[in-house]
Amino acid sequence: MLTEPRRRAYLSAMQVVHWLPRAELPFAAPSRAELLLPQTPPEAPLPVVEDAAAIAPAARPEAPTVRPAPRAKIDIPRPASLAKPAPAVLDSPEKPSEPRAQRVAPPRFALQLLRAGNCLLLVELATGQPFQSRDPSYLLLKDMLRAAGLPDAPQIVGEPVRWPMFTRGNMDQGPDAAREFLQAFVQARLEDSPSVCLWLVGLPAIRFAGQGDEHSYYQLLQVDSLGAAWALPGLELLMDEPQRKADVWKAMRQLMARWKPAQ
Template sequence: MLNEPRRRAYLTAMQVVSWLPRTELPFAAPSRPELLAPIAPMMDEPAPAVQAQAPRAPERESPAAMATPVARTVERPKIDIPRPSSTPKPAPKPVQEEDAAPVVKAPATPPPRFALQLLRAGNCLLLVELVTGEPFQSRDPSYLLLKDMLRAAGLPDSPQIIGEPVRWPLLVRGQMDQGPDAARDFVQGFLYARVEEQPCVCLWLIGLPALRFAAEADAEAYNRELQVDGLGLAWALPGLELLMDEPQRKAEAWRAMRQLMGRWKTENE
C-alpha cells in the first residue's frame, strides 16, 4: 500500500491533476466535500459568429492596476527666441571647402637717398658722396680735404666737375621703380657713358653710396682695389666727412694710396 506523499508523487508524474478514489484508501487524507458533488452535464455552446474587426477601444485599466502617480520635477528645455534687432545682420559668408591661401605682399622697400658728384683729376675719375646734397664750394672743408688728397696722390688739385650731381630718387612722385636695383643701374649706366667718352686709369669711389651703387660693395671694401665690369680698376675710400670725423682713417687711406699711386703716375709720364 502507498502512503499519501508517494501516491501524490505518482499522480504528478502521470500529469493527473484531480482524481477521486472509488474506495477509501488507507493512510489517505480525508476527501473534501466539494469534490464529491455531482458534476453538471456540459452543454454544447454555439460557435461565435466571425465579425469584422473593429478598432478596439483602449482598455481602461482597473483601479487596482492603476498606480498612484508620483510627482516628478521635469526640467523644461530653455528655448532662445530670436528677437528682432534694429540693424540687419549681414548675410553669412558661404563656407568654402578650401580657402585660398592669403597672398602676403612683400613690404615695399623705400628708395635710397643720396647725392653723388663726378669729377676728373688727370687720368682718374672721382665719384664723391655729397653729404649735404649740394655741389662743392671752394671753401668747404670736405672739398679742401679732397684737394689735399689729390696733391698727395700726384694729381691736379683742381678737379674738373662733370655735369650735375646725381641725386636719388629722381622723382618725388610717379610710378617708376626707384628702389636700390634701379638706383644701381642708373649710377652704373651714368659711369659707363662717361668712361666711353673719355677712359680713365682708376675710378675713385669716395663714400658708401658710391661703393654700393657703382661697385655693389660695402664698407668692408674701404681702402681696397675693386674690379668693376665695364669700369676697370676702382679704389674704395671712406666718405670725406668720415675722414674728417675719424682722423685715423686718413693714415689707412694714405697707406693704400702709396700702393696704387704707380698706376696713374705711370700713365701721366
Template structure:
C-alpha cells in the first residue's frame, strides 16, 4: 500500500485540496471531523435592485479613507425593436409605373436567319423569267434543269434559247457583318433588282417566277400560288411556276402546269401575233 506521505504528495501534484476515500484505507491517518461536516448555507446576497443609501446617511459616516464601494450595476436598457415600415405609397406607385412601362414596351423582334437562294433573270421573247438555280450556278446547256426549261418555253410558244440578264442574285449578299439580311430585306432587294433590270429591257408581257424562292421573294407569295397569276406591284403580271427540280422529282405536276399554261399563254401569244 502507498504510505501516507507519498499519497499526499500525489494529491498535491494533482492539485487536490481535499479528498475523502470511499472505504477505509489501511495505514491512513484518521479523517478530520471538520471535513465531514455538512457545508454551511451561503448568505443571501443583497438584491441588485436595492435603493442606494440616502445622501444624509453618507454624510454621517465616520471620516477616514473608506473602502472603495462596488460599482453600481448599470441597468440594461430594454431593446426596442422598431418595426420596419412597409413599402410606402410612393414606392408602390413607382414599382407599378415601372411594371406598366415594361409591359407597354414592345418586345424586341427576333431576327430571322437569312434565307439562302440563287436566282437568275432571263429573257425569252416577250417574257422574262426569274429562275431558281438548283446548284447556285448559272444554267448550262446540258443540265437536266436547263433542258426542262427549254421544253417549257417551246410548249408555251416562246424561244427555247433564253439569254441571261445581268449576274445571278445570290443571297445572303454578305457572309459577315451586321447588315439585316432577313426575309424582308431579301424581298425588297429582289423586287428592286428585277424592276431595275426590266426597265432596261423592252416591255415584257409576263414575268415567270420559277421556283419557290422566286415566288416568295419576287411575288411575295408561297407554294400555294403555284400555277396561278399574280399582280406584283412594280413588276406587273407574273406567273408562279414550280421549281425545275420539283418538276423533275414529281412529274405529276407537269399536267397541272400544262393546264395553267394554256390559260396564261394568251398574254404573250396575242402580242406576238
C-alpha cells in the first residue's frame, strides 16, 4: 500500500505532472478540481488600426492543431477488493491415487516361556538375555511361584522369543504380525501340554499374547485360542515398585484355586 508522499515521489521521478487514478486510492490526498478542467491558452487582444482597409477581413491562416502529449501510463496497484480473482484451475479428470499404507515400526521385546506345574508362564526378559540362577528378577519369580503353591524351579520351554525376528528384508514385523506369531507360538505349546492358567508377566506379554495393556494388571483375561490368562506387571517393575506386590498377592489368593490341587 503506497502512502501519498511515496506516491508523489514515484510520480515526480517519472516526470508525471498531472494524473488521475482509475479508482479511489487509500491514504491519498483529495484531488484538486481545477486540475481536472481542460486548460486553453488565453486569446491575444486585437490590435487597434486607423486605416479602414486594415479593418477589412483578411484571410487568416488556420492555426495548426496542437495535440496534447500522450499521457504516461502508470500502473497503480488495485485495492484487494477490486482485484480480479484468479481463474479457477480445473482439476484434471485423472483418478486420484490411493494413499499408501504407512508401515508401523516393529515393537521390540524378548519373552521367555516357562512351565511350573500345570501353568505356563510367558515372562518378559527386561535385559533380553535368558534367566540366570542368581538374577534378582529370577529369584523374585521363584518367590512368586512358591507363594502360589507351584514348583519354584520352572522348566524353560524353547528359546526366548525376540522381536523383531529379522533385521533386514521387507517382511512386515509390525504389532499385528508380532501378535499373530506370539499367539500361534503359545498355542502350539499349549497343544503339546495343556495349562490351566497362562501367566503373562510384563507388558509385552500382556499386549501381544493377551491383547491387553497396563490397565489389565492383576486381572484374569479370556484370550481366544489361549484360554484363561493372568496379567501381571514385569519383574523389573515389581522390584522398582515393591508396593505392587500387595496387589499381586491379593489377586493370587483369588486365583490360586485354579492351579492348586484340591486338598
